[in-house]
Amino acid sequence: MAITDYAIAASLLHAEIKAQGVDAVTTVPDLIQFALHDRLKGDPEIRYIECAAENQALTVATGLYIGGKKPMVMMQNQGLFNCINTLRSVGIDARIPMVLSVGAFGREFSNLGKPTTESGRVCLNKVEPVMAALGVPYFHLETADDIGKVAEAFETSRKNECAVVLNIGFFPSWS
Amino acid sequence: MPMNVFEACFVINKIRGEALVVSTMSAMFAASAIAPGPHNLSSVPLMGGASGLGLGLAIAQPTRPVFVFDGDASLLMELGTMAQIAGEAPANLVHFVFNNNTQFGAIANLDRPGGAAFDFCAVARGAGYKTAHSADSIPDLIALKDKILGQPGPHFVELRIMPQPRVLTEMPQPELPDLQFQRMAAEARAMMQHLGTAG
Numbered sequence: 001m002a003i004t005d006y007a008i009a010a011s012l013l014h015a016e017i018k019a020q021g022v023d024a025v026t027t028v029p030d031l032i033q034f035a036l037h038d039r040l041k042g043d044p045e046i047r048y049i050e051c052a053a054e055n056q057a058l059t060v061a062t063g064l065y066i067g068g069k070k071p072m073v074m075m076q077n078q079g080l081f082n083c084i085n086t087l088r089s090v091g092i093d094a095r096i097p098m099v100l101s102v103g104a105f106g107r108e109f110s111n112l113g114k115p116t117t118e119s120g121r122v123c124l125n126k127v128e129p130v131m132a133a134l135g136v137p138y139f140h141l142e143t144a145d146d147i148g149k150v151a152e153a154f155e156t157s158r159k160n161e162c163a164v165v166l167n168i169g170f171f172p173s174w175s
Numbered sequence: 176m177p178m179n180v181f182e183a184c185f186v187i188n189k190i191r192g193e194a195l196v197v198s199t200m201s202a203m204f205a206a207s208a209i210a211p212g213p214h215n216l217s218s219v220p221l222m223g224g225a226s227g228l229g230l231g232l233a234i235a236q237p238t239r240p241v242f243v244f245d246g247d248a249s250l251l252m253e254l255g256t257m258a259q260i261a262g263e264a265p266a267n268l269v270h271f272v273f274n275n276n277t278q279f280g281a282i283a284n285l286d287r288p289g290g291a292a293f294d295f296c297a298v299a300r301g302a303g304y305k306t307a308h309s310a311d312s313i314p315d316l317i318a319l320k321d322k323i324l325g326q327p328g329p330h331f332v333e334l335r336i337m338p339q340p341r342v343l344t345e346m347p348q349p350e351l352p353d354l355q356f357q358r359m360a361a362e363a364r365a366m367m368q369h370l371g372t373a374g
Contacts, residue, residue, distance in 0.1 A: 063234075
């Protein structure tokens with residue numbers, strides 16, 4: 001496969017996210033999802049809120065949810081490690097349904113098409129095991145064939161009343 | 176005369192009206208003891224989370240006042256939310272910080288970073304809150320009512336309160352009850368029922 005085959009179109013991700021009723025995004029913007037950030041920030045039906053740190057992206061999303069909005073959270077894998085305690089608090093103990101779209105920062109191109117657990121880099125290879133240890137459901141998007149996992153992630157968060165990680169394995173394309 | 180956390184919460188509750196209250200640390204216990212109900216959301220056990228929770232609520236419920244009862248060390252832990260609050264500028268948010276220059280009040284009374292010289296109001300003004308006030312006493316706090324209610328925010332209010340006396344100098348520490356770990360979930364659902372945002 002060509003490298004570009006791993007780039008899911010941002011328009012496809014945007015449409016799937018909108019289909020889930022998302023009307024707010026809280027984020028510490030990440031290096032991977034630029035094209036998706038661009039679309040979501042430019043969507044007049046979405047309140048896009050830039051946060052200073054990932055803990056705050058989670059707490060603001062929780063307040064939005066309690067207040068009646070349907071937020072999604074965006075960050076990169078390093079940020080996910082940065083907010084583990086807040087994730088435990090709001091996404092597990094407080095049982096707030098939320099989907100975290102997490103960019104796979106630092107992924108070696110040689111790892112594409114393989115499990116991220118086989119990456120040589122800790123910020124890649126420990127995301128899934130750490131989420132498993134916490135009991136946070138994890139979905140990985142490798143190519144456009146995985147797009148159905150977006151709806152599955154949202155459905156899981158609602159059904160299980162918990163946080164869910166949607167791991168975006170490669171830069172979404174600008175198309 | 177200096178005020179304590181319960182006295183400050185008592186006065187604020189008198190002017191609360193329909194406001195939602197997001198609280199943490201010592202103010203959380205005072206707020207829920209003085210005025211229990213579905214308007215309360217506790218950031219527990221989650222030091223530093225109150226300001227972000229309050230910001231999200233204030234954006235989602237723009238016609239209802241939202242009060243955040245923050246701790247001084249808690250706010251320092253997530254100081255970046257002050258930039259977000261000022262940037263999003265929810266007119267309905269009042270951000271109180273209970274400043275006793277202490278952590279683990281009543282248990283160990285450890286110093287908090289920055290000491291008494293740290294100027295919370297200067298940070299709030301620099302961040303871009305509409306107003307920033309400091310109150311050292313109950314009369315000071317009462318006098319702020321007209322400045323923070325009915326005027327577009329976000330407002331910041333530093334409450335300089337007395338540290339609670341240490342009570343655990345000789346006793347073993349009690350076990351933390353399950354309630355401490357379950358109340359945020361229960362209160363979130365109660366507030367959603369109250370607001371009509373559940374299901």
